[in-house]
Amino acid sequence: MMLRLSMLGMIGLMFLSQTGGTAVSASKSDQIDIHLRSRVPSTDQPGAWRLIIRPEEWKPSETAVVICDMWDRHWCASASARVAELAGPMNEIVSMARSRGILIVHSPSECMSAYKDHPARKNAIAVTAGTVPDYLGKWNSRLDKEADWPVDQSDGGCDCATPCKQGNPWRKQIDAIFIDPKDIISDDGIQIGRLFEQRGIRHVIVMGVHTNMCVVGRPFGARNLARWGKDVVIMRDMTDTMYNPKMSPQVNHFTGTSVVLEHIEKYICPTIASTDLTGKPPFRFAADIRPKIVFVTAEHEYRADQRLPEFARLLENHYDLACDFAAGRAQSSGTGIHRIENLQTLADADLCVIAVRRRALPEDQMKIIREYLNSGKGIIGIRTASHAFNAKQDVPSPDGARDSSGKPILLSQWLKFDEEVLGCKYTGHYDKGPEGTKISLSPAAKTHPILAGLKTDGFVSPSWLYTNDLDPEITPLLIGTVEGKKPEPVAWTYGYKGGRVFYTSLGHWDDWKIDPFRAMMIRAVFWTMNKPIPPVTPEAGTQGN
Numbered sequence: 382m383m384l385r386l387s388m389l390g391m392i393g394l395m396f397l398s399q400t401g402g403t404a405v406s407a408s409k410s411d412q413i414d415i416h417l418r419s420r421v422p423s424t425d426q427p428g429a430w431r432l433i434i435r436p437e438e439w440k441p442s443e444t445a446v447v448i449c450d451m452w453d454r455h456w457c458a459s460a461s462a463r464v465a466e467l468a469g470p471m472n473e474i475v476s477m478a479r480s481r482g483i484l485i486v487h488s489p490s491e492c493m494s495a496y497k498d499h500p501a502r503k504n505a506i507a508v509t510a511g512t513v514p515d516y517l518g519k520w521n522s523r524l525d526k527e528a529d530w531p532v533d534q535s536d537g538g539c540d541c542a543t544p545c546k547q548g549n550p551w552r553k554q555i556d557a558i559f560i561d562p563k564d565i566i567s568d569d570g571i572q573i574g575r576l577f578e579q580r581g582i583r584h585v586i587v588m589g590v591h592t593n594m595c596v597v598g599r600p601f602g603a604r605n606l607a608r609w610g611k612d613v614v615i616m617r618d619m620t621d622t623m624y625n626p627k628m629s630p631q632v633n634h635f636t637g638t639s640v641v642l643e644h645i646e647k648y649i650c651p652t653i654a655s656t657d658l659t660g661k662p663p664f665r666f667a668a669d670i671r672p673k674i675v676f677v678t679a680e681h682e683y684r685a686d687q688r689l690p691e692f693a694r695l696l697e698n699h700y701d702l703a704c705d706f707a708a709g710r711a712q713s714s715g716t717g718i719h720r721i722e723n724l725q726t727l728a729d730a731d732l733c734v735i736a737v738r739r740r741a742l743p744e745d746q747m748k749i750i751r752e753y754l755n756s757g758k759g760i761i762g763i764r765t766a767s768h769a770f771n772a773k774q775d776v777p778s779p780d781g782a783r784d785s786s787g788k789p790i791l792l793s794q795w796l797k798f799d800e801e802v803l804g805c806k807y808t809g810h811y812d813k814g815p816e817g818t819k820i821s822l823s824p825a826a827k828t829h830p831i832l833a834g835l836k837t838d839g840f841v842s843p844s845w846l847y848t849n850d851l852d853p854e855i856t857p858l859l860i861g862t863v864e865g866k867k868p869e870p871v872a873w874t875y876g877y878k879g880g881r882v883f884y885t886s887l888g889h890w891d892d893w894k895i896d897p898f899r900a901m902m903i904r905a906v907f908w909t910m911n912k913p914i915p916p917v918t919p920e921a922g923t924q925g926n
């Protein structure tokens with residue numbers, strides 16, 4: 382028995398090394414590990430949303446990719462250029478999907494005549510029988526539950542310096558995406574639906590353009606597939622919008638895509654990243670030069686899965702930054718809590734914001750965090766980050782793996798993360814006084830870029846005051862006081878391996894309503910990335926500076 386287990390362990394290790402450390406184990410290599418990102422209504426705060434990333438395993442034989450409208454040309458020159466840039470990476474992802482056994486459906490709408498003799502077109506036409514809902518034959522411009530559309534695309538979405546003339550110049554799919562004779566070519570929702578029924582397709586990955594139009598609205602698009610009950614997702618980095626930054630909400634073109642994806646994740650279907658097939662960080666367009674922040678959340682006490690996505694929206698819309706998320710379950714116990722999904726996105730991040738509490742992680746996940754921190758890039762720790770990777774006890778690997786001597790393999794912890802990275806040793810907290818914690822500025826705050834000139838003398842935080850043994854090298858910025866106790870720094874800067882570190886033991890969900898706190902966090906984002914700190918404006922929901 383022991384021998385068999387250790388052999389399996391070795392095979393698993395070999396497989397891991399061959400796949401570059403992606404989370405695929407040998408015994409499950411016929412399944413695809415999918416990480417579905419969605420936004421769910423908060424039960425704590427009406428009107429608020431939580432961001433969750435849910436892992437699932439999909440059988441390739443029950444999965445299809447639908448490539449929407451990746452045409453050879455578009456009436457908008459910018460849109461055409463972005464499709465051309467996207468097509469190469471998309472072709473690589475599609476061929477990976479095909480080689481895993483996923484069905485590939487090419488859907489360049491209104492271009493079927495270009496393929497009348499193509500075997501992949503004949504595969505589609507051969508399917509004539511099958512009962513599917515009539516609505517698969519029609520556009521779907523809105524699901525009943527959808528809120529108002531979040532971007533104004535009434536101008537058609539051209540963002541060229543000289544507006545392009547609208548038309549229908551497309552003739553076929555762009556050549557960079559290879560069509561295998563075993564694939565399907567169809568732009569007919571009924572035909573595609575029948576084919577899915579015939580092939581037993583349960584999961585559909587939609588990619589292509591444009592996120593805010595055809596990807597969701599076409600007869601074979603995400604809305605209809607969701608309505609039909611298919612497990613549909615949009616690959617969020619293999620898409621683009623027709624969105625002009627001159628139109629509402631007047632944000633960067635790529636932030637426009639992010640705004641649309643957030644709406645989709647709330648009301649239509651989850652999204653996934655190409656990372657699930659490639660193991661690499663998500664694709665980014667060359668023109669998307671926004672600095673990238675990755676929020677890593679895994680805690681259940683302070684609603685980090687709500688407050689940090691809200692903060693991310695503020696940073697994207699008002700400060701021209703790009704935000705992505707890695708997330709674990711917002712629970713203190715239960716299966717699957719000692720994992721954080723989508724950490725691969727840290728590889729090209731400029732800043733990592735950590736709001737994690739008492740997690741042990743699989744070694745490959747902890748390695749990604751260590752590699753990021755070794756790179757000398759910025760880090761912000763929030764509240765429970767001081768005990769982020771201290772689970773207080775050994776946590777055996779959930780797959781029951783054992784080492785060669787038969788002992789359970791333990792998940793990885795980083796007990797001195799607080800001392801090494803944040804400059805403190807977490808020792809506990811005081812009880813919350815009736816008036817909360819009084820926050821004042823330290824002498825150093827008056828000249829430090831994160832707080833200098835901020836119009837505040839301090840504020841009251843509703844949260845407990847954390848206590849820490851501090852490294853003398855920290856620069857304290859905010860001091861917290863509860864009556865009868867020794868004052869404690871609650872925000873400071875530090876350094877780790879050349880990277881700038883900002884930590885605050887504040888971060889209760891109600892702290893995010895306090896203008897000076899939010900202003901401090903915005904400034905800390907830029908300071909830790911070693912970038913000029915922009916004016917923190919009233920439009921961004923703060924009191925200004």
Ligand SMILES: [Zn+2]
Pocket residue numbers: 456457458459460539540541543544545
């Ligand atoms: Zn244009």
